[in-house]
Structure formats: C-alpha cells, structure tokens
Amino acid sequence: MKKVIKFMNLRVLFVIISVVLILGGAVGTILRGGFNLGIDFQAGLTMRVQVTENAFTITYTGEGNASFNINRTDVAVNITGTEASDQEYIFRFEDYTNLRSLRDALQSIPGISTELAADENRRADRLININSPVSLTRAGYTAHVLPQADSEIFAPISSMREALSSLGGAQITIVGPGINQEYTIRTQDSGEIENFSDEMSTRIQSLLAGYFSKGVILVNQTDYVGPRFSKDLGKQTFYLTGIALILILGYAWFRFKLGYAVSAIIALLHDALFMIGVIGTFQIEVSTATIAAVLTIVGYSINDTIVVYDRVRENVTLMRDTDFETIINTSISQSMSRSLMTSFTTILAVSAIYIFAAGTVKVFALNMIIGIVIGTYSSMFIASPILLGWTNSKNRRKHSKEEMKFGKHAEKLLPAGKPGDNGSGGEPDAAGAKEVSVSVERKLQGPQLIERKPPKLKKKPKSKKH
Template sequence: MRKVISFTRIRYVMIALSVVVIVGGAIATFSIGGFNLGIDFQAGLSQRVAIDPAVRSVTVEEVRSALDEIDGLQVNTIGVLADQEFAVRVRDEGTIDDFGNVMSNRILEILRARYGDDAVDEVESSYVGPRFSADLARQSFVLIFVALFLILAYIAFRFRVVYALSAIAALVHDVAFMLVFIGVTQIEVSTATMAAVLTIIGYSLNDTIVIFDRIRENEHTMRDSAFPVIIDTSITQSLSRTVITSITTLLAVTSIYVFATGAIQDFALNLIVGVIIGTYSSIFIASPFLLHAQQTVRKRRRKAAAKKPAVDQQKSVEGKKQTPETVAAATGASTDAILRELGARKASAPGAKGPARGKKKKKK
C-alpha cells in the first residue's frame, strides 16, 4: 500500500495562505483603479472593418499597430483570415462627446491613410451604451451565483449537505482567486473572461467530486479509522489521477495561449491559472472544509446523545438499524455501555421472563 500523505495536517497553513493572497490581491486591484472592464461591461464603440486583400495584405497585428495611438482599443479577426475582416472595439472613457461617430470616423481615417481609401470599408458600426453594459455585467454575476446554487443542490442530492457546503467553499475560493488575478494583471474583463471563470468552476467541481466520491467510499471501508485519516487516504489514492488530468489539460491550454492572440489568449491564460487553482482547492480547501464540517456535526450529535440514552441513536439517517459499534462511533459512548443499556432495557421490557427457577416437588 502506498504511503498516505498527511494533507490535513497543513490545512490551516494552506487556508491562511489563500486568505493572504486573495486579500492582498484585492487590495492591489483597487489600489490601481479596479478592474479593466471591456466594452462588454462598459460603454464603447464596436466596429467591423474590411480591408480589401486584393489591394493590401495585412495581419491583425498590423491593424493593431496602425491604431495603437487610440487608448482602450481591442482588435480581433472575424471569420477567415483571407477575408481580412476585423472587429475593432474602443472603450468610452467619457471624455469625448458623441463618442460613437467621432471614434468611428477617426478609425477609418487612420486605416485609410495607412492602406488607401479604396482598400478600407466599414461593414458595421454600433455604440454600446452604459445602461446596456451595466445590465450585461449584472447578468454575468447573476449567472455565476445561479451556477453555484445549482451545484450546491446537485452535490447535496448526490452526497450530503456537508459535502455540498465544502464544495461551494472551494468554488468561492476559486472565483475569488480568479477575480484577483484578473484585477492585478489588468486583463480585460469581457464575456470571454466570464466564460473562463465558469469553465474553471466546472473543472474544479469535477476534481472535487472525484475526491469526495473516494472519501464517501472509504467511510464504509475504513469504519474504524478517524475521519482525517480517511480524507488523507482518499486524497492520496486520487492524487495521481488529479495530477495527470491537470497536466494534460495544461498542455492543451498552454498551446492555445502560445499560438493565439487577443481575447483568445487572455481566455487561455485565465484557464491556465484556473486549472492550477482548481486542483489546489480540491485538495487543500474543499477537503479541510469537509473535515471541519464533519467534526462539527459529530460534536452536535455527541451533545444530543448526552441528553438521552445512547440506544435511542441506533437508527441511522436512512432508518436502518446499526450495530452497537457504529452507534458508539456516532454518539461517542462506549460499546460496553450501549450493550449494558440494551440488556437492561430487554430485562425491564413487558413480558420479559426472569431467571428460571427449579420447581419444588410435592411430597406424597
């Protein structure tokens, strides 16, 4: 049997480390002015521009370089590269009146001066107002909370409530860490960023459920072991699967980050960090929270058992009879005490027969 690693022994150190990083990152984010909101969550211009490939062959990097003097700019390719159609987005900082028309004309002037009047055409131009962007931001956060609630309900149904609460604690940790990372690095917050956060929630949940499933299985096969030992054993048994899955996922996502550009590259970077944090939280956040929750439940059971006879605790949650040994483990009472109480109850039950006595023979 492989050596069991004592993950629960360092749980307080790891939780404290996470708290320090998240709090420090939050302070740093707000000290530099908050999140770098894209026009999905802030007012701005969205424009589609086509450059005739017959006149001039250009890349998205060259278009970005040509428009580099404009602040808050984002340029991405639309469709096939050979079509040379680009999506240009610019944030409205509130310093220019009639921002949509002014900025749209300015972009066209710069591109036509660089590539020629006949080569550049405007396909579409629209202005996203502040009210729409605020509604979109609110809906995105509502979506995250709805996802967390549905996850809570699913895990509570499949496992127990303590498992569900522990999984949610790990997911909240992951979301908080991702938001701090996005804020400190000033990655633009867009719909792609929200998609990355939701993807990480699903990935982290998958890792957590694998470990929880092994813990639930070992609760039945290791009845005589303490719960911290069960958790350490379960994590050790699942460790190779968790590490291999994370490494293979990171290889795929890293290749996207290396070869992609723009919003896709930011999406891949968020996934890289999220996979690492999700793996970390399933081991060092979810399981310690489960241990704490389980210990709290057992303490409450012992207090309740102290107020009434231990034999009354024989029925499990499912309503099935348990052995005196399992009742002792659940209530904290000794097995001998439970057996004595059972014997006393049987002896005092109505219809119970006393010790047999020999009949006296009648004298003739």
C-alpha cells in the same frame, strides 16, 4: 496500498495561504484602479487599428475577373471568366524576397500592372495580410507594408499613447506581436456626446493620421456597445453564475450529503475569488471570454472535487474502523496522481492556444490556465479540509445533544470518530442508534435487582428390592 500523505495536518496552512492570496488579489485590484472592463461590460467604443504605409498599387485591365490576396507565405492572383481556362498565380515570399522582385513577377501576368509606393528593397514578407481576396479593377487596390524600426512612422505603444493623450482615459493594448503595430483602442461613453460611435471613431483616426503623417491608419475592426446593453449583460452574467452555483450545490447534495455540497461550493467560491483577484491585479481584460473561462473552470473544478469525494465515500465503507481524517488523507493520496495528470495534459493543450492565438481567444486561454491550476489545488487542499471541519463540528453537536439527553456518561458510550459518525452519511444507522440508546439507558439506571428462583431438585429414582 500506496503511502498515505497526511495532508490534513497542513489544512490550517492551506487555508491561510488561500486567504492571504485572495486578500492580496483584492488589494492589488484596488491599487490598480479596479478591473479592466472590456467593451462588453463598459459602454463605449473599441477600435482595432494598425499603423502601416503604402507598398504598391495593383490594377487589372484584362478580360474576365481578377482577385488578389496576400497570405502569410505568398501572394496569389486568380483570373476567371476568360475564354481560356481559369488561371491561378502564386508567388512565394521565399522566392520573391523584396518588393521589386514581387512587382516584376506580378507584371508578368497579362492585364496586371503595379506601381511601387515604398522602397523597392523592402522585404515582401512584411506585407499586411488580407482577410479575404479582393477584386482587382482599373481603380486598383493598394497593398500595405509594415514600417521598419528606423522609419518615421514606426509606432511603438508609447507613441500611440502620446498620439491619443488628448482623449483622456483611452485604453490602448497591443494585439499580437508588437512588430505588427496593431493596437486595440477603447474609449468609454459617458453619455455626453451624441452619436458617440461615429464622432469618436473619426477623432481617433484624425489624431493618429496627424501624428503619423507619412503613414496609413488601417481600421481593422470597430465595435460599439451602448450603456443599456452593457448593464443588461452585467446582470445576466451575475444571474448565470449564481444559477450555476445553485445547480452544482443541488447536484452535490443529491449525490452525496449536505456537508459535501457546502464544501464543494465554498471551494468553487475560492476559485472564483482567486481568479478575480488575478484578473484585477494584472489588469486582464474582463470580457465575455473571461466569464466563459470562469464558468468553464467552475465545471472543471467541481469535477475534480467530485472525484475526491467519491473516493472518500468509497473508503468510508472499506475503512470502517478508521477515523475520518485518515480516510480523507487516504482518498486524496489515491486520487492525486489522476488529478495532477489530467490537469497537466489540459494545461498543455490550453497553453498551445495561448501561444498561437490572439485577441479574446488568448485571454480565454490565459484565464483557463490560471483556473485549472487553482481548481486542482482547491479540490484537494480546500474542499477536503472544509469537509473534515464540517464533519467534526457535526459530531461535536451530536455528542452535545446526547450528553444533554442521557448525561455525562453518553460521550463515553458513543463511538467517537468512527465512520458511522462522519461523512459517510453523518449519522449512524437506525439499528446502531437503538443499541446506543439502550446501552445508555441501562448504564444510567444503575444495577438492577434480579429475582432468583431456587433451583429445582431432581428426585432420585427408587431402587428395586431383590
């Protein structure tokens, strides 16, 4: 068997570290002014805007229908409905590096005309992507390009906050790389303004247009949540979390014993409190994605805890003559490599999501990474010490009852610290309990007088006379 690490010798240190970190998270959240509630839990308006400038206007006057799209690597034009076959034109940015060369290429398509609005030497790969192809008509479509760092409409987050300073309390966060100049603006609805969504949206666009007078403000997304909806959503979140914990408690109680179930729930509460502290201290947005991540971590953490507990239950049967603390140390040592490798591979996958994703998916991945780390820690170093403390406390109570019933000699007669008294079920079996009770009674009754009968004498056979 592999070397057994005496984790339980450090159980007090583990508990102290967890308490200090949770209290630190609570203090950090208070000092930061509370949680950064998202639009889901706070009545108000959320807008995602981008500060850009016009690049060129493209029109189509030919036969049939034309669509235009800008992707990350190229510009595409599709022409359909003509007498000739449908045609698709793709111009890659690696071949057409600036707006001038791209304009000339587009104008080579029959019926297409373009008019530059930005510097013709601007990089073509700085064009703003279009989420879906747009139809080209005589009215034309205006493409946009990100401004350069030395441009008058270069918009770092400090400029955005200055432009919207008159709103008071508006929360501004960067979406994606800062070079894209895309921001999320969140304003709270106090109920004092009627038709808050339209009024505030118009005001934000007006303030940004006035500050970046030579730029173009693109509104990529607008969401509004009313006070009643946010309140109901908060209640539902609380109820869902409570129901999940109750179901987990029942499952662990059914599969193991009450001590196992209580220890697992305390470890889950430890994980939730730790994550809440981190979210509040670092002002991570609290949204439905955050709640989904917390509930996912609850399921992930209980899985790791059940693996350790299952090994404990198995070792209780195999190591009958070993104290419960050694059994727990052995179980953690045996299952630690499995738990660490599982958590490490999961973190690799979630880290990829965090690096390449954006928005709520990125927030979800960040919460998952934090939760996986703390969940793995608690399943081994918080749940198990609590189980050991629960079992030791239960054994002490049982010995106290035996002393009150049979006297001070009962403690010497009871096998303290054996697997029959610990987490394998918490109580010895019926036969063992009967034997202990009989032995205690005999011990307390003192020496017994035993009536001895005299042995019977055997008669010698008579000898025959010859």
